[in-house]
Every structure is written in structure tokens, then in C-alpha cells.
Amino acid sequence: MIKDDDFFRIDGVPITKEEIRAVSIGKLQLNHNDVVVDIGCGSGGMTVEMARRCKFVYAVDNSEDAITTTKKNLDKFNIKNCELIKGNAEDVIYNLEFNKAFIGGTKNIDIILNILKEKNIKHIVVNTIVLENAVKIIKIMNNFKNDNEIYDIDIVNISVSYGKKINTGHMMMARNPITIITYRKK
Numbered sequence: 123m124i125k126d127d128d129f130f131r132i133d134g135v136p137i138t139k140e141e142i143r144a145v146s147i148g149k150l151q152l153n154h155n156d157v158v159v160d161i162g163c164g165s166g167g168m169t170v171e172m173a174r175r176c177k178f179v180y181a182v183d184n185s186e187d188a189i190t191t192t193k194k195n196l197d198k199f200n201i202k203n204c205e206l207i208k209g210n211a212e213d214v215i216y217n218l219e220f221n222k223a224f225i226g227g228t229k230n231i232d233i234i235l236n237i238l239k240e241k242n243i244k245h246i247v248v249n250t251i252v253l254e255n256a257v258k259i260i261k262i263m264n265n266f267k268n269d270n271e272i273y274d275i276d277i278v279n280i281s282v283s284y285g286k287k288i289n290t291g292h293m294m295m296a297r298n299p300i301t302i303i304t305y306r307k308k
């Protein structure tokens with residue numbers, strides 16, 4: 123994983139932190155034939171990590187600052203197998219061809235998940251910090267199960283703490299827990 127400090131950053135544009143990226147990448151089980159859509163690419167943290175491990179990434183964000191930041195990081199890490207798309211994911215992903223989805227931006231998540239269902243995307247990983255979103259996402263994914271499809275949803279909640287040096291040793295500084303929800307259809 124690339125260290126958080128090595129990414130180009132601008133104020134107000136979030137990044138998925140290194141440890142959360144590591145688990146999310148693991149859950150995506152990427153291979154060199156995968157084409158992934160990154161919904162809400164933010165600073166491009168996940169975009170860069172995914173592009174290094176798969177065939178192609180479509181990186182979508184509705185924020186101009188996020189697109190600018192991701193572009194800088196694509197250049198910084200010499201990533202060529204990626205197209206940046208500015209817009210609301212729910213408006214733009216329908217016409218893209220991909221086989222896996224990573225979702226880091228959850229505005230209109232219900233519409234987005236329904237588009238992914240319609241497109242028969244079999245592998246979806248979502249990160250969310252908002253409890254209500256986690257419940258909503260799990261409910262929607264459970265309703266994907268038409269036609270007796272066999273699917274699996276795994277849910278992990280990750281709390282990362284970082285060691286900080288103090289006079290007497292080190293203390294652990296906690297970050298907000300993130301829920302990672304993975305949907306896989308057989």
C-alpha cells in the first residue's frame with residue numbers, strides 16, 4: 123500500500139486511509155482482467171491502488187476538487203489505465219462496461235446499487251462511515267436475490283488506531299470506524 127502522506131492532497135477532499143484501502147483491496151480480489159468502477163474517487167487513493175492491480179479503472183466523482191486531486195495522483199503514480207469522469211455516479215455508470223465496483227461515495231447509494239444490480243455486477247465493495255447507510259446497503263443487497271441467485275454478503279467494521287509518541291511512551295489515537303460491505307454473486 124502507498125502511504126497516505128505520499129498522496130497529493132487538497133483540503134476538503136477525503137482519502138480512504140491506508141489500512142482501509144488494504145482491506146478493501148483484499149475484498150475486491152482484483153485480477154489483471156478486472157475493469158472496476160470507483161464510485162466517489164475522492165483523492166484517488168483507491169483509484170491508484172486498484173489501477174495497479176487490475177486492467178482498467180473508471181474513476182467517478184461529482185466534485186471538481188476530487189477530480190483535480192485524483193488526476194494529480196494518477197500523474198504522480200504514473201497510472202495510465204484509468205478514465206476520470208466528473209459527474210454523479212447514478213447518472214454516468216449505466217453506460218460504462220465494468221465487472222467490479224468499489225463504492226467510497228454513498229450519496230444516492232440506493233439508486234447506484236440498483237443500477238449495479240441491473241447491470242448484473244457480481245462483485246461490489248462499499249465503504250461507509252454512516253451507520254444508517256450500512257443498514258440500508260445490506261437491505262438493498264439482500265433484495266438483489268431474485269431468480270434464486272446464490273450470493274454472499276460479508277460485513278466488517280474496522281477501527282484503526284495510530285500510535286503517537288508522548289513523553290512516557292506511545293498512546294493510540296483512534297480514527298472513526300469504517301464499515302466495509304462486500305457483495306459477491308456466484
Ligand SMILES: C[S@@+](CC[C@H](N)C(=O)[O-])C[C@H]1O[C@@H](n2cnc3c(N)ncnc32)[C@H](O)[C@@H]1O
Nearest residue numbers: 137138162164165166167168184211226227229
Ligand atoms: C470518502 S471520499 C472517497 C475517497 C476515495 N476512495 C480515496 O481513496 O481517495 C467520497 C467521495 O465520493 C464522492 N461522492 C459521493 N457520492 C457520490 C455520487 N453519488 N456520485 C459521485 N461522487 C460521489 C464525494 O464527492 C467524495 O469525493
